[in-house]
Amino acid sequence: MSGAGDNRDAVIFKIRQALGTYDSAARRSAVAARLDTPPPPLVPERARQAKERLRDLFRQYLEGQSATVLEVPNAAEVPAAIGGFLRGANLPLRLRVGEDAYLEALAWSTEPALERRKGPAAGDDEVGLSRATAAVAETGTLVLASGADNPVTLTYLPETHIVVVEDKDLVGGYEGAWDKLRARFGRRAMPRTVNLVSGPSRTADIGGQLVMGAHGPRRLCVILVG
Amino acid sequence: MSTITSPDFKANARAALGDRQLQRALSEVAPGLAARRSAARAGLPEFEALRDLGRDIKDHTLAHLDVYLEEFERKATAAGSIVHFAPTAEDARRVVRNICRQANAGVVTKGKSMISEEIGLNAALEGDGLEVVETDLGEYLIQIRGETPSHIIAPAIHLTQDQVEADFRRLHTKLPADRQLIEPAQLVAEARQILRQKFLAADVGITGANFLIAETGSSVIVTNEGNGDLTQSLPKVHIVLASIEKMVPTLEDVGTLVRLLARSATGQEISTYTTFSTGPRRPGDPDGPEVCHIVILDNGRAELLGSEFREVLRCIRCGACMNHCPVYTAIGGHAYGWVYPGPIGSVLTPALIGVAKASHLPNASTFCGRCEEVCPMKIPLPGLMRHWREEEYSAGDTPLLYRLGLRAWAAAAKRPRLYHTLARIGIPLLATLGRRRGAFRWLPLAGSWTRHRDLAAPQSRTFQALWADHKAGVPR
Numbered sequence: 001m002s003g004a005g006d007n008r009d010a011v012i013f014k015i016r017q018a019l020g021t022y023d024s025a026a027r028r029s030a031v032a033a034r035l036d037t038p039p040p041p042l043v044p045e046r047a048r049q050a051k052e053r054l055r056d057l058f059r060q061y062l063e064g065q066s067a068t069v070l071e072v073p074n075a076a077e078v079p080a081a082i083g084g085f086l087r088g089a090n091l092p093l094r095l096r097v098g099e100d101a102y103l104e105a106l107a108w109s110t111e112p113a114l115e116r117r118k119g120p121a122a123g124d125d126e127v128g129l130s131r132a133t134a135a136v137a138e139t140g141t142l143v144l145a146s147g148a149d150n151p152v153t154l155t156y157l158p159e160t161h162i163v164v165v166e167d168k169d170l171v172g173g174y175e176g177a178w179d180k181l182r183a184r185f186g187r188r189a190m191p192r193t194v195n196l197v198s199g200p201s202r203t204a205d206i207g208g209q210l211v212m213g214a215h216g217p218r219r220l221c222v223i224l225v226g
Numbered sequence: 227m228s229t230i231t232s233p234d235f236k237a238n239a240r241a242a243l244g245d246r247q248l249q250r251a252l253s254e255v256a257p258g259l260a261a262r263r264s265a266a267r268a269g270l271p272e273f274e275a276l277r278d279l280g281r282d283i284k285d286h287t288l289a290h291l292d293v294y295l296e297e298f299e300r301k302a303t304a305a306g307s308i309v310h311f312a313p314t315a316e317d318a319r320r321v322v323r324n325i326c327r328q329a330n331a332g333v334v335t336k337g338k339s340m341i342s343e344e345i346g347l348n349a350a351l352e353g354d355g356l357e358v359v360e361t362d363l364g365e366y367l368i369q370i371r372g373e374t375p376s377h378i379i380a381p382a383i384h385l386t387q388d389q390v391e392a393d394f395r396r397l398h399t400k401l402p403a404d405r406q407l408i409e410p411a412q413l414v415a416e417a418r419q420i421l422r423q424k425f426l427a428a429d430v431g432i433t434g435a436n437f438l439i440a441e442t443g444s445s446v447i448v449t450n451e452g453n454g455d456l457t458q459s460l461p462k463v464h465i466v467l468a469s470i471e472k473m474v475p476t477l478e479d480v481g482t483l484v485r486l487l488a489r490s491a492t493g494q495e496i497s498t499y500t501t502f503s504t505g506p507r508r509p510g511d512p513d514g515p516e517v518c519h520i521v522i523l524d525n526g527r528a529e530l531l532g533s534e535f536r537e538v539l540r541c542i543r544c545g546a547c548m549n550h551c552p553v554y555t556a557i558g559g560h561a562y563g564w565v566y567p568g569p570i571g572s573v574l575t576p577a578l579i580g581v582a583k584a585s586h587l588p589n590a591s592t593f594c595g596r597c598e599e600v601c602p603m604k605i606p607l608p609g610l611m612r613h614w615r616e617e618e619y620s621a622g623d624t625p626l627l628y629r630l631g632l633r634a635w636a637a638a639a640k641r642p643r644l645y646h647t648l649a650r651i652g653i654p655l656l657a658t659l660g661r662r663r664g665a666f667r668w669l670p671l672a673g674s675w676t677r678h679r680d681l682a683a684p685q686s687r688t689f690q691a692l693w694a695d696h697k698a699g700v701p702r
Contacts, residue, residue, distance in 0.1 A: 010311070011313055147508070196501070211411045
């Protein structure tokens with residue numbers, strides 16, 4: 001679009017004028033250094049506890065946010081946990097799921113009644129299944145990275161969202177999640193979307209009363225493996 | 227730009243105090259938000275230390291804002307976003323209208339964005355014949371009433387459930403007339419059903435941004451409903467509206483600010499959804515927008531950067547200052563007369579629309595200091611309001627009666643003997659008169675105060691007298 005560069009220069013110039021400064025190598029290198037090595041953040045005490053305690057915290061916060069948390073000892077038991085949850089909530093045994101290799105490799109034969117459909121979610125899918133890149137104990141937060149393996153629409157369109165996360169991916173604070181993202185996607189790089197999810201969708205916009213399922217899922221079920 | 231009624235603040239406030247629906251709505255929601263913040267703060271021992279860190283992050287970024295913006299543009303462009311800079315509201319509207327035109331858009335969905343209100347975007351797009359749909363439930367409620375937000379995070383805080391039911395019955399005429407709409411859950415379900423169709427039909431999705439990250443070229447939105455995510459994930463085109471001060475350096479900095487944001491706003495540990503968006507869909511991605519535009523708005527903020535008001539640019543728009551303000555909680559947000567209400571609005575609005583139109587706002591404060599006390603970014607709001615009052619006074623815009631009053635007060639305050647004598651006569655008199663109730667329902671010359679609240683009666687003796695006794699060792 002014409003003039004875009006002019007507008008950028010005008011905005012940047014005005015900022016420099018206001019700051020009483022100019023484009024200097026010293027200021028650039030100060031910024032480069034800050035981006036390269038951020039000062040150590042303050043990670044709250046509660047996020048720096050033993051793994052067992054972190055598991056409790058993770059569960060406690062998610063349940064406090066009206067999510068269901070199921071713990072299974074190994075991946076082989078995930079399909080049964082999903083089947084049990086869906087039957088218990090009287091939901092259809094039909095999942096929309098991406099191409100995530102871990103989810104694909106689960107022992108689905110143990111739950112032959114569960115039907116899986118591949119691809120992004122459409123308006124009529126009732127249950128979405130995703131795998132989280134990380135889980136943060138500090139606030140009971142799932143970290144989902146979008147892509148063909150875990151399409152972003154699975155997280156928001158179906159009324160029920162089931163998320164599988166492995167114990168090895170459970171970290172204490174947000175900083176642990178950033179590290180996992182950087183390890184997977186590289187430094188200074190991100191997938192199209194990263195979603196921090198801490199419960200089912202909600203609103204308090206009518207009379208200040210909390211209601212689940214505003215636009216996204218009414219139910220969130222988290223399966224912690226290992 | 228949105229309609230400005232800030233010059234009528236006094237009349238607005240009077241009307242708001244007499245509006246029973248509004249008073250009911252305010253009394254239901256605002257105190258709860260303040261109490262929840264307090265509980266969340268108590269649950270995180272590091273909260274105060276995080277406030278210091280948050281302030282430092284913003285101060286550092288603002289001092290290097292030109293460099294960070296260039297770095298952000300470089301990273302965002304590398305990720306496939308198209309970055310636009312908009313010096314004015316008009317520039318921003320033009321950019322967005324052009325994008326919608328080129329996309330041949332018919333339906334535009336929107337996530338919550340205060341900047342969109344600031345630049346009057348909906349009216350501009352509707353003028354081009356587009357169907358514009360607000361998808362945050364609170365924003366939807368006020369859009370169908372033709373109103374503006376009265377709170378920055380709870381835009382429909384001024385509405386009661388009955389009003390919402392009446393609006394839904396009036397507007398959603400394709401649904402059965404005898405349907406039940408008694409519970410909030412039934413109203414939410416109906417809005418979900420209506421808005422779901424809009425999400426799926428939209429050609430362009432517009433969201434705001436809570437943060438822009440220089441490290442990765444990402445923008446961040448924070449919601450509880452997930453509406454912003456459906457807005458940006460389903461249409462072909464995603465437009466992010468952000469102002470220059472949303473910039474932060476790294477993911478670590480976002481972590482620190484996220485620890486402060488929801489706790490200060492709603493008392494949640496974290497909002498339900500915090501979403502990082504970086505460019506359009508990648509090769510192999512089965513969903514997400516095909517094009518991503520980021521519009522970065524100045525609209526007067528650069529000038530603030532070079533003024534004594536720089537600190538207001540640290541604001542992360544949590545709304546805590548509103549929830550704790552005795553003025554806001556008495557009159558609601560609309561009385562302030564423009565987009566940003568409450569203490570933050572009283573500092574920001576004069577800068578954005580001119581102090582001449584907004585001169586009442588910095589005066590609409592008791593200087594109780596609670597806003598500064600609860601501000602996660604430690605913005606000295608009362609001090610900044612005082613700056614505006616000084617500017618107004620030196621410009622000679624303060625009303626005559628007010629100036630005379632100030633002069634009389636100054637004359638007395640600068641003469642301790644005169645002051646003590648006046649106080650020695652006045653205070654016991656008021657104390658005696660107000661003894662029975664401990665407060666006045668009415669006082670001459672204070673009618674506009676006592677019309678809506680009591681004025682506490684003073685103690686029987688002056689502070690100076692009590693202090694003199696204390697020093698002389700007289701027991702109380």
